[in-house]
Amino acid sequence: MAKQFTDEELRKRLTPEEYHILREAGTEAPYTGKLLENKAEGTYVCPVCGNELFSSKTKFDSGSGWPSFYDVASTGSVKLVPDDSLGMHRVEVLCAVCGSHLGHLFDDAKNQPTGQRFCINSASLKFMPKKQS
Numbered sequence: 001m002a003k004q005f006t007d008e009e010l011r012k013r014l015t016p017e018e019y020h021i022l023r024e025a026g027t028e029a030p031y032t033g034k035l036l037e038n039k040a041e042g043t044y045v046c047p048v049c050g051n052e053l054f055s056s057k058t059k060f061d062s063g064s065g066w067p068s069f070y071d072v073a074s075t076g077s078v079k080l081v082p083d084d085s086l087g088m089h090r091v092e093v094l095c096a097v098c099g100s101h102l103g104h105l106f107d108d109a110k111n112q113p114t115g116q117r118f119c120i121n122s123a124s125l126k127f128m129p130k131k132q133s
C-alpha cells in the first residue's frame with residue numbers, strides 16, 4: 001500500500017533541495033552529496049517514509065559522484081520505471097512505499113556482482129548507523 005504524504009507536510013519536513021530531488025525528480029550536483037564518502041556500516045532508508053532502501057554492504061565507489069549501490073536492501077525496496085526524459089533512455093528508481101524519486105539504475109555488468117549500479121542522490125537517502133552491540 002502506497003503511503004501518502006501531503007505536499008504541505010513534506011515542504012515543512014524537507015529542505016528545498018531535498019524536496020526538489022525527492023518530489024520533483026531533481027538531481028543533486030555530482031560530488032556534493034553528504035553521503036557520497038560515507039563508508040560506515042548501516043542502512044540507508046527513505047527520508048520521507050523510512051522504507052529500508054539500501055545496505056552499506058552493497059555501497060561502492062563508482063567514481064560517478066553519487067552514492068552507488070549494486071543491490072537493494074530487499075526485493076521490493078524500490079520501484080523501477082522507464083525514464084525517457086532528457087533524450088536518454090534510463091531507468092528511474094523510486095521508493096516502493098511512497099514513490100519518492102531516488103535516482104537511476106544503470107548497467108554495470110563489468111564491475112558489479114549484480115551487473116547493476118543504483119546511482120542515488122544523497123538527498124534521497126537517510127543513513128541509519130548500525131547499532132553497536
Ligand SMILES: [Zn+2]
Pocket residue numbers: 046047048049050051095096097098099100
Ligand atoms: Zn519512501
